[in-house]
Amino acid sequence: MKDETKDLLAERVDTAAINNDDIVMLTAEHPEMTLEDAYEIQRLSITRRIQRGEDFVGMKMGLTSRAKMEQVGVHNPIYGHLTGTMKRSSGDTIAFDDYVHPRIEPEIAFILGQDLVGKVTAAEAMQAVSGVCAALEVIDSRYTDFKFTIIDVVADNASSSTFFLGDTVLPPELVENLGNLGMVMSVNGEVVETGSSAAIFEHPARSLAKLAEMLWERGEGLSAGMVVLAGGATKAVHLKPGDHVHLEVDSLSTVDAFVE
Numbered sequence: 001m002k003d004e005t006k007d008l009l010a011e012r013v014d015t016a017a018i019n020n021d022d023i024v025m026l027t028a029e030h031p032e033m034t035l036e037d038a039y040e041i042q043r044l045s046i047t048r049r050i051q052r053g054e055d056f057v058g059m060k061m062g063l064t065s066r067a068k069m070e071q072v073g074v075h076n077p078i079y080g081h082l083t084g085t086m087k088r089s090s091g092d093t094i095a096f097d098d099y100v101h102p103r104i105e106p107e108i109a110f111i112l113g114q115d116l117v118g119k120v121t122a123a124e125a126m127q128a129v130s131g132v133c134a135a136l137e138v139i140d141s142r143y144t145d146f147k148f149t150i151i152d153v154v155a156d157n158a159s160s161s162t163f164f165l166g167d168t169v170l171p172p173e174l175v176e177n178l179g180n181l182g183m184v185m186s187v188n189g190e191v192v193e194t195g196s197s198a199a200i201f202e203h204p205a206r207s208l209a210k211l212a213e214m215l216w217e218r219g220e221g222l223s224a225g226m227v228v229l230a231g232g233a234t235k236a237v238h239l240k241p242g243d244h245v246h247l248e249v250d251s252l253s254t255v256d257a258f259v260e
């Protein structure tokens with residue numbers, strides 16, 4: 001795929017995200033697009049955000065649990081970039097009108113205290129982690145009906161739109177059983193999804209190591225200070241105006257997200 005085509009497609013996904021417009025899958029028009037083209041389009045779309053003044057604050061893994069893979073019909077993990085404008089604190093409110101068709105999912109977030117570069121084991125990856133917290137991620141595919149191929153969703157920055165971090169960030173040595181923490185997500189007081197951090201690539205630390213490996217294969221890495229979302233533990237749930245989403249994760253602080 002030509003560089004100028006990638007530039008045009010990066011502009012298309014970026015503009016759709018700005019205007020909350022849904023768009024036709026890019027592969028419908030460009031069946032020749034490869035996964036590497038898609039990661040390049042993602043990078044170009046992030047460069048556009050940085051040029052507008054957004055900060056690059058971290059990365060996310062996506063499609064690391066079976067429930068997530070089955071919900072969207074894509075069975076391989078992917079990654080996306082997170083910027084400062086996507087970040088919220090527990091208790092914050094988002095506006096439904098700022099999204100195309102938002103969904104929310106329960107996650108575990110890592111804060112890196114050191115750079116993490118290379119093909120590492122899960123235990124090695126955890127040595128770079130200074131903090132662990134619960135998180136809610138709002139995903140918002142820019143594609144019509146939330147339907148996509150792996151190539152399309154990668155080009156669309158893995159549906160990234162907003163993430164809420166829990167108030168308490170614990171050092172990893174204080175989180176017993178990180179690989180099997182109960183996770184309960186409620187909407188307006190009713191439990192909608194239950195799961196375990198074990199569903200996230202068998203252990204959230206394995207997801208972090210996989211991200212480092214996927215980046216390493218492209219000559220990239222993670223830097224100290226970054227946030228990393230390990231991936232949704234359960235399937236994602238549709239949001240609507242007026243929703244109050246509450247997440248409880250064993251040993252970690254709760255996270256609340258409000259929609260107006």
Ligand code: OOG
Pocket residue numbers: 060061062063064065068072105137139140141153158159160230231232
């Ligand atoms: C792709 C993003 C997946 C996760 O945690 O699995 C993701 C999507 O489902 O639209 O964020």
Ligand code: MG
Pocket residue numbers: 060061062105107137139229231232
């Ligand atoms: Mg996610």
